[in-house]
Amino acid sequence: MRIIGGTLRGRKLATVRGSAIRPTADRVREALFNILGVRAVTASHVLDLFAGTGAMGMEALSRGARQAVFVDRSAAAIALLRRNLAICRLEACSRVIQWNIAQNLNPLRAYPRTFDLVFMDPPYGQGLIAPCLERLAACGALATGAVIVVEHSPDEALGAPPPGLTRIDFRRYGRTAVTLFLVHEP
Incomplete structure (x- = not known):
């Protein structure tokens, strides 16, 4: 696995064998960033759940x-993530939080800015997407106009988005599906 674009293009990231951590495939990441475009990413504050x-x-x-x-x-x-941040020398512009997102999003209150771009890749088939989207929409940590990218199984029905979110895109890449939501005033 590697960084596929930008200033760190080609930088290899550490991974682990097995299915405990399921990284997003390079081709899916490339397609997503093409969909998002430069404007959605440049100078943004990113949340990676x-x-x-x-x-x-x-x-x-x-x-x-x-x-x-x-x-x-x-x-x-978290250990693998810290290792990858060190490999890419991104520690200064990153914050790492070990937290059970399924419980709540309380640690986000300590972050002084709202997020413009959110990536969410929960374990497939565990029913975590809807509650996490509801918590995100309600926690006040999202900027109006922010984009939320949810990676999930194509078989997983997401249901109607919570107030304040609008589904704007859906793509399927083999055994991976990606749904994008736009944050607006509820």
Whole structure:
């Protein structure tokens, strides 16, 4: 796995074998960043939920995002994420939080800015997307006009978005689906 665009293009990231951490495939990341475009990423404040390796947030930083906050509950994922941030020398513009996102999003209150771009890649088929979207919409951590990118199984029905979010795009890449939401005033 590697960074596919921006100033860190080609930089290899550390990964782990097995299915405990399921990084987003390079071709899916490339397609997503093509959909988002430069304007959505440049100078943005990024939130990477269920961050795993951190590839999505680091890709955004490589492409001009200002800062990124990475959140994952797994100690192994946090260790791998910190290793990848060090490999890419992105520690100064990153914050790492070990937290169970399924519980709540309370740690985001300590972050002084709202987020312009959110990546969310929860474990497939565990029913985490709808509650996390509801918490995100309600927590006050999202800027109006922010984009939320949710990676999920194509078989997983997302239902209607919570107030304040509008579904703006859906793409399928083999066994991976991606749904984009736009944040607006509820």
